[in-house]
Amino acid sequence: MITVEHLSKVYGSTPAITDVTFSVEPGEILGFLGPNGAGKTTTMRILTGYLPATSGTATVAGFDVHEDSMAVRQRIGYLPETPPLYPDMTVEGFLHFVARLKGVAAGDRPQRVQSSLERCNLVERRDTLIRKLSKGFRQRVGIAQAIVHDPPVIVLDEPTVGLDPRQIIDVRNLIKSLAGDHTIILSTHILPEVSMTCSRVAIINRGRVVATNTPDRLMEDLSGGAGYELEVEGELLVAQERLQYLAGVKSVTALTVEGLPPHRYKLRVISNPGTDPGRDIAATVIGAGLGLYEMRRVQADLEQVFLELTMADAPADPDPSLSNEPQNQSPSQEEAA
């Protein structure tokens, strides 16, 4: 549905994106994840036909974004970082206005407006002036204007920035409900956004795509996988040697940890996917006459992958917003919503 090949954009002499290539299949939600300034908005704006690329090509539903920019705009719903809303219009009036701008036939407009009001849970606010809406409701109006012409593709640039945790859950659920019928690209610098919402993720850093896969595969392939962390007393080499030959064990690494008592050290034992050698690990350590002071299961996580991919060549003072998810939000709240 969307193909991006070797796309580059240079502003003056500043390269914003370089050789970006990825594709999105029909019905997928692709998370475009990267720190601030990575090139997400630039890519979204090229895809939606608002900005010409310096080189490379991109197509949406078979149309070239540069050559057939009008055909592309008709097939894309775009929610920019700051949605273009008219504060003195009512929600319904604004959606009618946008439907007309997007070329929806006059006879179809009432049905299209009603459908996007319903999809975005705005029916009860249809007569409210936009300036009287909370930020969360305004964001829903932003999404409603993006889908009012029923485009096959939706592009959402940082759709939950500035929302409170409850509003974030509502908007994420809304986005998920749009998948399947629509193909969606969602740009974000918030990690949990992609694991909770997206079927696939492309990680972009300093203008280059550094990984693309499902969140699970990225974690499996790049974070080294799941396993156990042990605190052991005795001979480091004995423990390492015995553990690495156990069935189901992929690797054993000694960790550098300050402040441990003499002869104590920590080991990370990574298991092969689909195996759980925990029982054998404990038995082996004790069977070798070593002391086992702690044994803790470690999960592969997307944050580790993201940091490995984006922080390696980052400046000394990294951007603290990389994981600026509100702390009081949890997957269980999302489930309950």
Ligand SMILES: Nc1ncnc2c1ncn2[C@@H]1O[C@H](COP(=O)(O)OP(=O)(O)OP(=O)(O)O)[C@@H](O)[C@H]1O
């Ligand atoms: N109009 C412009 N003129 C010059 N440089 C620009 C312009 N727009 C963006 N850039 C630069 O291009 C790079 C990519 O910016 P872009 O806005 O695409 O990143 P982003 O990932 O969307 O970041 P953010 O999350 O902060 O919006 C940055 O270095 C930015 O400073």
